[in-house]
Amino acid sequence: MSRDGERRLYAAWRNPDGLIRPVGILTRQTIDDGDVYRFVYLKAAEKFDGFRCLPGLPELHDVYESHELFPVFHNRLMPRSRPDYEDFLQRLALDIETDPFGVLIRCEGWRATDRIEVFAHPERTSDGGLTMLFFVRGIRHLDGASEAICELQPGDALELMDEPTNPVNPRALRLRAGSARFVGWVPDCLVDTVHELRELDASVEVS
Incomplete structure (x- = not known):
């Protein structure tokens, strides 16, 4: 930090x-x-x-x-x-x-x-948590992702979804909007960090 x-x-x-x-x-x-x-x-x-x-x-x-x-x-x-x-x-x-x-x-x-x-x-945030900015990846590979992103508002929560069948990275994490449509993936360079935090039972939120 x-x-x-x-x-x-x-x-x-x-x-x-x-x-x-x-x-x-x-x-x-x-x-x-x-x-x-x-x-x-x-x-x-x-x-x-x-x-x-x-x-x-x-x-x-x-x-x-x-x-x-x-x-x-x-x-x-x-x-x-x-x-x-x-x-x-x-x-x-x-x-x-x-x-x-x-x-x-x-x-x-x-x-x-x-x-x-x-x-x-x-x-480090004021309440003792951690925050990190990143761009969602792979939007062009998901039908409807661009439209789903246009419907998002600042602060909307995204759901992390494991994707063990991903042919490039079995630890890949897809992001799903409230519309039940996928909007992309967590960047590969951050995937291990997110998995480590979840293994420690830390709360991980994406918005």
Whole structure:
């Protein structure tokens, strides 16, 4: 979990089969004279067949620090100079004052030209729980999912459904709306975390 003045996100890599796995952690810490960014690879990155280190961060066992957001992450942000930048933030439910790190967490930094993306690190809530933002995956593979999503309202609960027959990941978790229609899947990079929380009898809510 993050300390005061510190935010984190996971860097993830998508393999050719479409599975997404975390490979590193990017941290931004705000100090008196500005921000400090730190990136480290996770040990699990060494086990991913075909994985290559992120551009500009070439060594698996090094610790990288900078006062500027590393280019491999900065280049995933829409330039503020674009005329549609404010509309982009509105679609992400962010305001124009949101800092680049916050935008990166919300938009997940996905690009069609590579296998890299990011997702939010869990953050502690005021009541002692954990919260995490993510985009539902696989909408295009489910008939009626887009229509069901359009009917959802902020705060509507989604039901987690195990899918042991999933051909890609037997631990996959589908999400069902109150309309009894499926709207997508929990991202693969979060599936193990959700299973672990449920095994601990923790309450897991998706909305």
